[in-house]
Amino acid sequence: xxxxxxxxxxxxxxxxxxxxxxxxxxxxxxxxxxxxxxxxxxxxxxxxxxxxxxxxxxxxxxxxxxxxxxxxxxxxxxxxxxxxxxxxxxxxxxxxxxxxxxxxxxxxxx
Amino acid sequence: xxxxxxxxxxxxxxxxxxxxxxxxxxxxxxxxxxxxxxxxxxxxxxxxxxxxxxxxxxxxxxxxxxxxxxxxxxxxxxxxxxxxxxxxxxxxxxxxxxxxxxxxxxxxxxxxxxx
Numbered sequence: 667x668x669x670x671x672x673x674x675x676x677x678x679x680x681x682x683x684x685x686x687x688x689x690x691x692x693x694x695x696x697x698x699x700x701x702x703x704x705x706x707x708x709x710x711x712x713x714x715x716x717x718x719x720x721x722x723x724x725x726x727x728x729x730x731x732x733x734x735x736x737x738x739x740x741x742x743x744x745x746x747x748x749x750x751x752x753x754x755x756x757x758x759x760x761x762x763x764x765x766x767x768x769x770x771x772x773x774x775x776x
Numbered sequence: 777x778x779x780x781x782x783x784x785x786x787x788x789x790x791x792x793x794x795x796x797x798x799x800x801x802x803x804x805x806x807x808x809x810x811x812x813x814x815x816x817x818x819x820x821x822x823x824x825x826x827x828x829x830x831x832x833x834x835x836x837x838x839x840x841x842x843x844x845x846x847x848x849x850x851x852x853x854x855x856x857x858x859x860x861x862x863x864x865x866x867x868x869x870x871x872x873x874x875x876x877x878x879x880x881x882x883x884x885x886x887x888x889x890x891x
Contacts, residue, residue: 697879699879699880706884707865707885708885709867711778711881716877754880759832760878761832762821763821765819765821766818769817
């Protein structure tokens with residue numbers, strides 16, 4: 667299977683709703699980054715985690731290396747949260763670069 | 777916010793032409809990565825450098841691409857003979873050389889269209 671499996675592929679939310687994205691890893695990863703990609707292609711870093719949980723405003727992310735997954739939770743969704751979200755994980759061999767999921771297209775409706 | 781600079785933002789080439797893009801990493805980051813993102817959102821690692829030395833590159837990069845990160849100059853990635861399948865967003869990222877902190881900071885990308 668894919669080294670990084672990201673779900674769901676697409677997510678539709680109404681403003682104010684809560685929801686989550688998940689990445690499962692086929693092997694143990696050392697760290698994970700979550701990005702939002704804007705319409706011009708720019709990857710905006712949301713989180714970098716080597717372990718545990720981080721929160722930033724309405725966003726919260728968890729990385730469990732042992733259980734091989736990471737999650738991104740969006741609380742009280744706003745219109746500006748629309749975009750494509752990617753997780754990317756660092757394997758043991760740092761030089762190999764990040765392995766990305768295929769993204770989750772998030773659409774927030776009023 | 778990332779301070780990685782990539783130029784040009786858009787590049788249009790004909791098949792067989794050379795396509796060159798540049799990247800200035802964040803100050804103090806000795807490690808630079810290049811990735812390709814295709815229209816299906818598949819990211820492919822291409823090559824990375826530590827200072828001026830290549831750390832790792834994939835087979836495709838070895839054969840059709842040339843890349844360098846000279847001292848005191850922008851890093852560059854050049855496709856020697858562009859093919860339609862090279863149309864993609866090329867992303868440069870830099871990272872501090874720290875085994876305990878390996879966050880990568882991405883530039884805005886160069887969108888290449890090969891006609």
